[in-house]
Amino acid sequence: MIVRFLGAQWLAVGFVAAVSLGISVVIARTLGPELFGIYSIALSGGAIVAILLDGGFGRLLQREHAQPTPTLLGFMPILPQAAYGHAVMSILIISLLAAIALPQHALITVAAIWFYGAAVLNQFSLAILRGEGRMVRDASWQIGNRTFTAVCVGLVIFAGASQPWQILFAQFAGAAAFGFVVTRFLRVRPLWRIPPAVYGAVLPFVWLDLATVLYFRADMLLLEWFDVAKLEVGKYGVAYRLIEAIILFASPVGLILFRRFRLGSDSPRRMLRDMMLPLVGALIIGMVLVVAILFCSKPLIALVYGADYAGADHLLVILSCALIFILPNGVLNQAALALGLERWFAISATLAAVINIGGNLIFIPMYGLLAAAWMTVATEAVLGCCVGAGVWRRCRSSNAGEGVSG
Numbered sequence: 539m540i541v542r543f544l545g546a547q548w549l550a551v552g553f554v555a556a557v558s559l560g561i562s563v564v565i566a567r568t569l570g571p572e573l574f575g576i577y578s579i580a581l582s583g584g585a586i587v588a589i590l591l592d593g594g595f596g597r598l599l600q601r602e603h604a605q606p607t608p609t610l611l612g613f614m615p616i617l618p619q620a621a622y623g624h625a626v627m628s629i630l631i632i633s634l635l636a637a638i639a640l641p642q643h644a645l646i647t648v649a650a651i652w653f654y655g656a657a658v659l660n661q662f663s664l665a666i667l668r669g670e671g672r673m674v675r676d677a678s679w680q681i682g683n684r685t686f687t688a689v690c691v692g693l694v695i696f697a698g699a700s701q702p703w704q705i706l707f708a709q710f711a712g713a714a715a716f717g718f719v720v721t722r723f724l725r726v727r728p729l730w731r732i733p734p735a736v737y738g739a740v741l742p743f744v745w746l747d748l749a750t751v752l753y754f755r756a757d758m759l760l761l762e763w764f765d766v767a768k769l770e771v772g773k774y775g776v777a778y779r780l781i782e783a784i785i786l787f788a789s790p791v792g793l794i795l796f797r798r799f800r801l802g803s804d805s806p807r808r809m810l811r812d813m814m815l816p817l818v819g820a821l822i823i824g825m826v827l828v829v830a831i832l833f834c835s836k837p838l839i840a841l842v843y844g845a846d847y848a849g850a851d852h853l854l855v856i857l858s859c860a861l862i863f864i865l866p867n868g869v870l871n872q873a874a875l876a877l878g879l880e881r882w883f884a885i886s887a888t889l890a891a892v893i894n895i896g897g898n899l900i901f902i903p904m905y906g907l908l909a910a911a912w913m914t915v916a917t918e919a920v921l922g923c924c925v926g927a928g929v930w931r932r933c934r935s936s937n938a939g940e941g942v943s944g
Contacts, residue, residue, distance in 0.1 A: 687712030
């Protein structure tokens with residue numbers, strides 16, 4: 539069963555990664571380094587706004603459909619409707635506020651919000667499938683969603699699109715079209731009056747997601763704040779995209795591990811034992827990838843993105859060092875969520891975000907893109923140590939309790 543699930547997920551991830559990389563290359567070559575830098579900044583800002591649009595419901599839906607929390611059992615039938623209602627209201631309100639606050643950037647800002655909003659709505663459906671262990675259906679929907687958005691982007695570029703906002707609106711159109719199909723299939727209607735108890739349950743997840751996206755995306759926004767040349771930001775953006783592609787390919791393992799950890803969370807001793815093999819494996823794979831990128835970064839950048847992005851290979855090598863921590867962190871993060879340690883996880887992510895933003899504020903004016911890249915590596919190391927300590931403490935204390943009770 540696990541092999542079948544992994545096979546389906548890797549097929550989907552391979553398809554999504556290949557198409558995403560292809561679309562990214564086409565967009566980068568179409569817009570050029572400067573406009574691609576603006577596009578990358580819009581994506582980073584949209585990713586932060588997406589946390590508010592999601593409202594923590596994505597993680598809650600996945601967790602509760604894997605194994606319900608007793609205090610939320612009575613709300614299970616309305617959780618999907620509450621998630622959709624929250625997201626739709628948030629999209630409308632934040633779009634209006636953004637258009638008023640940033641009239642000179644209204645088109646690209648609203649386009650980014652709508653694109654991420656549609657993506658969030660689609661993620662709710664995937665979260666339900668993942669929580670229920672329906673990984674094959676989840677894989678097919680990932681492929682469908684990526685196909686819709688890629689086709690729309692391809693059409694607008696073929697029609698002569700040359701601005702970032704046009705690309706973002708095309709991605710919104712594709713995601714919204716697929717979301718309409720999915721929503722009709724699930725027969726989910728938004729709930730406009732959401733019980734306070736439900737919002738109380740999602741607050742730790744909002745905190746966690748906001749802290750996570752801040753340390754993962756803040757560097758791009760700070761580069762804009764310090765007025766780093768768009769050409770250089772574009773180079774940093776393409777290097778970052780390649781690292782994200784690797785993370786995407788590793789994500790199916792995390793999805794399967796979460797459900798396994800959640801179902802086995804009543805026995806932390808067994809969970810700790812099950813966690814060690816994927817943790818060590820992730821560490822080894824991260825080291826191998828760093829060595830591979832060290833030797834092939836320059837031809838890889840030249841082949842994929844072209845001569846205009848020369849120099850991005852150095853940034854790619856530095857960012858690849860973060861994989862030594864990012865991949866094991868994926869295992870630790872799933873374990874923390876399965877054990878109900880979302881508050882500790884959120885505190886750890888907040889500390890990582892403070893270190894990341896503080897370090898970037900200090901070092902970007904002196905070292906530019908190199909500082910942003912190395913701060914990414916340092917941030918992932920801090921996060922791994924903090925989350926790992928929390929998981930270890932919970933498992934050890936539970937194991938001691940099991941020993942006493944036994």
